[in-house]
Amino acid sequence: MLNVKQLNIIKEKMDDQTLIAVTKYVDEDAIRALANQGVFNVGENRVKVFLEKYNSIDDTRIIWHFIGHLQSKKVKKMIQDIDYLHSLDRMSLVKEVQKHREKPLSCFIEVNISGEDSKYGLSEEKVFDFYHKVKEYDKINVIGLMGMAKHTDDNNLIRKNFQILCDLKEQIEDSDDIKLKLSMGMSNDYQIAIDMGASYLRIGSLLFKEED
Numbered sequence: 001m002l003n004v005k006q007l008n009i010i011k012e013k014m015d016d017q018t019l020i021a022v023t024k025y026v027d028e029d030a031i032r033a034l035a036n037q038g039v040f041n042v043g044e045n046r047v048k049v050f051l052e053k054y055n056s057i058d059d060t061r062i063i064w065h066f067i068g069h070l071q072s073k074k075v076k077k078m079i080q081d082i083d084y085l086h087s088l089d090r091m092s093l094v095k096e097v098q099k100h101r102e103k104p105l106s107c108f109i110e111v112n113i114s115g116e117d118s119k120y121g122l123s124e125e126k127v128f129d130f131y132h133k134v135k136e137y138d139k140i141n142v143i144g145l146m147g148m149a150k151h152t153d154d155n156n157l158i159r160k161n162f163q164i165l166c167d168l169k170e171q172i173e174d175s176d177d178i179k180l181k182l183s184m185g186m187s188n189d190y191q192i193a194i195d196m197g198a199s200y201l202r203i204g205s206l207l208f209k210e211e212d
Contacts, residue, residue: 022204144181
C-alpha cells in the first residue's frame with residue numbers, strides 16, 4: 001500500500017518536477033490512494049495491466065503515462081487511452097502510433113543511456129536524426145527524452161549516464177525552436193536526477209515499501 005511518509009519525503013526533495021507514480025506491482029486501490037494524496041500522474045509498463053486498471057478506475061483526474069517497451073502490434077489496443085508515451089524508440093512504432101492515434105500524443109524519445117544490452121532505447125548516436133524524422137508525423141508530439149541510468153551504487157556513473165540525456169537535449173534544442181523535458185530518475189537515483197534537471201521522475205518501489 002502507499003507509503004505516505006515516503007511520498008512526502010520525495011515531495012520535499014522535488015523542485016518543479018512532476019512525480020509519476022509507477023504502479024506496476026500495485027492494484028487500483030493504490031492508485032486511488034495516490035489520487036487522494038494529490039498524485040495524479042500514473043505510469044504503467046504493460047499493456048494488459050494498463051488496460052485493466054484504466055477500465056476499472058473512473059477518475060478523470062488520472063494522467064496516464066505508458067513507460068514500458070511498447071510492441072507495435074499492441075499499439076491499437078491502448079494508444080487512445082494514454083496521455084504520454086515515454087518509450088518511443090523506433091520508426092515502426094512511430095508509424096503505428098501515427099496510424100491509430102486520433103489526436104497528437106505527447107512522447108518522449110527513449111535513449112539507452114546505460115549502454116546495456118538488456119535495456120531498450122536508441123543509441124546516443126541515433127537520437128538526433130530520429131528526432132528530426134519524427135517531426136514529420138502530426139500525431140506525435142516529441143516533448144522530451146527518457147532514459148534509465150545503470151542500476152548501481154556508483155553515483156558518478158549514474159551522473160555520466162544522465163549527462164548523456166542532458167547533452168542530447170541541448171543538442172536538439174540548439175538545432176530547433178523547442179524546449180525539451182527530461183524523464184529520468186527512479187527510486188534509487190531520483191535525487192541525482194533532480195540535481196541534473198529532470199522534469200519527470202518515475203518512482204515506484206519507494207512509494208509502496210512498508211512504513212518504517
